[in-house]
Amino acid sequence: MAVVLTTSRAFPDCEQAQKILTDAGHELKMVTPQKPLKSSELVPMVKGIGAMLAGLDEINADVIQAAAPTLKIIARNGVGYDKVDLKMAREKNIRVTITPGANxxxxxxxxxxxxxxxxxxxxxxxxxxxxxxxxxxxxxxxxxxxxxxxxxxxxxxxxxxxxxxxxxxxxxxxxxxxxxxxxxxxxxxxxxxxxxxxxxxxxxxxxxxxxxxxxxxxxxxxxxxxxxxxxxxxxxxxxxxxxxxxxxxxxxxxxxxxxxxxxxxxxxxxxxxxxxxxxxTPHTGAFTKEAADKTLIIAAEEIVRALSGEDNLYQIN
Incomplete structure (x- = not known):
């Protein structure tokens, strides 16, 4: 079992994505910020987590360093990954995945x-x-x-x-x-x-x-x-x-x-x-019920794959 931190505002409303993770035996740590989290806000949240289902949060070297002992995957519920320090993730052997086409x-x-x-x-x-x-x-x-x-x-x-x-x-x-x-x-x-x-x-x-x-x-x-x-x-x-x-x-x-x-x-x-x-508009292009559900489900499935030792479908690093 691993602790999965979720920072997407839409995640609490997507029962299917939650079920995918809990059925696999993982514990959910749900955070629902009103705007993307800064690295200083994330650092105290990520200690001990095994996976992160992230929005547009600032996942820089400090965040990855703090999470590295246990973190296996950062699953973005979207296609952008410029807020993620890919170099540091690669150094710490942390997978980074996206959800292409879903939104x-x-x-x-x-x-x-x-x-x-x-x-x-x-x-x-x-x-x-x-x-x-x-x-x-x-x-x-x-x-x-x-x-x-x-x-x-x-x-x-x-x-x-x-x-x-x-x-x-x-x-x-x-x-x-x-x-x-x-x-x-x-x-x-x-x-x-x-x-x-x-x-x-x-x-x-x-x-x-x-x-x-x-x-x-x-x-x-x-x-x-x-x-x-x-x-x-x-x-x-x-x-x-x-x-x-x-x-x-x-x-x-x-x-x-x-x-x-x-x-x-x-x-x-x-x-x-x-x-x-x-x-x-407040960066709301992907903010429809249909898109949110698709991206969250794909991200949850990618987390389950990574924590089970399987290959990911949409790994970018």
Whole structure:
């Protein structure tokens, strides 16, 4: 038997994931924070645990060192792992797993809702009705517009299909183009990001955060975009230079932005709170009942495999 620490807010509501772990004989230590835990908060929690089912918590070297004598696996209930110190986990022989594809539909649907919401300025008209001012705001049709999708993994692929169904032209960037998108959905891959910036009416980010993508949306790249273009980010906040984005939104060079991911969370940059051309959500792309259940079940199954000495299906280190 091992102690399994869970820090996902959704875990207490997923009876199936709980049953998978308890049926295997493991003890649950459930923590339900309102926001991802900092390393200083995690260190006292991880001593003596055998596994961790983690959200977007800061699992750095200090956390891993504190847990290392007993910890066998860190199972992320999602696909991002930039908050986990993979090098230290590898040194301590701790497995790190993810749940690929489990929440891709939910994140895709949020990205698409940003596109439709921004194009029709729904947030502004909702406000006008509530304030009894009854102000109609002119929007744009999506049909015939071009969207540049940067990253066509599971989320980007789903988004491309939905955008095509709305009559949008889809151009994309990915180191590994999808032949299915090319052949079945008419997606055109472009290897030059500058060309995508120049052509796209909407740009949707679906790339990991790493040294190559850090602040890829900056003053220089924004200057290459169409006046009035929209930026959608449901991936990682580190992809965008906040100062550059604020300037382009504030002077209305960009038409708007839909943001679900921020470099620092909770997001406290009050400059953005005054803008009427940005919609922001609290990193909630994967926060649907269906996605939460799928990711938690997969993560629980990966924990059982690791603690039983079996190979994991989605180990990344």
């Amino acid at each position: 891709s539909l939910s994140v895709c649907e949020l990205a698409f809702s940003f596109i439709t919401g921004l194009s029709r300025r729904i947030h502004l008209m909702d406000k006008s009705v509530r304030e009894k001012s009854w102000q109609r705001v002119s929007g744009i049709e999506l049909h015939g517009k071009t969207i540049g999708i940067l990253g066509t993994g599971a989320i980007g692929r789903h988004l491309a299909v939905r955008c095509r169904s709305f009559g949008m032209r889809v151009i994309a960037y990915d180191l590994h183009p999808s032949q299915e998108l090319i052949e079945d959905h008419g997606v055109k891959y472009i290897s030059n990001l500058d060309e995508i910036y120049r052509q796209a009416d909407f740009i949707s980010l679906h790339l990991p955060a790493n040294p190559d993508t850090w602040h890829m949306i900056n003053r220089d790249t924004i200057a290459k975009m169409k006046p009035g273009a929209f930026i959608i980010n449901t991936a990682r906040g580190e992809l965008i230079d906040d100062d550059a984005l604020y300037e382009a939104l504030n002077n209305h060079y960009l038409g708007g932005a839909g943001l679900d991911a921020f470099a620092s969370e909770p997001f406290l940059d009050e400059r953005f709170f005054e803008l009427d051309n940005v919609i922001m």
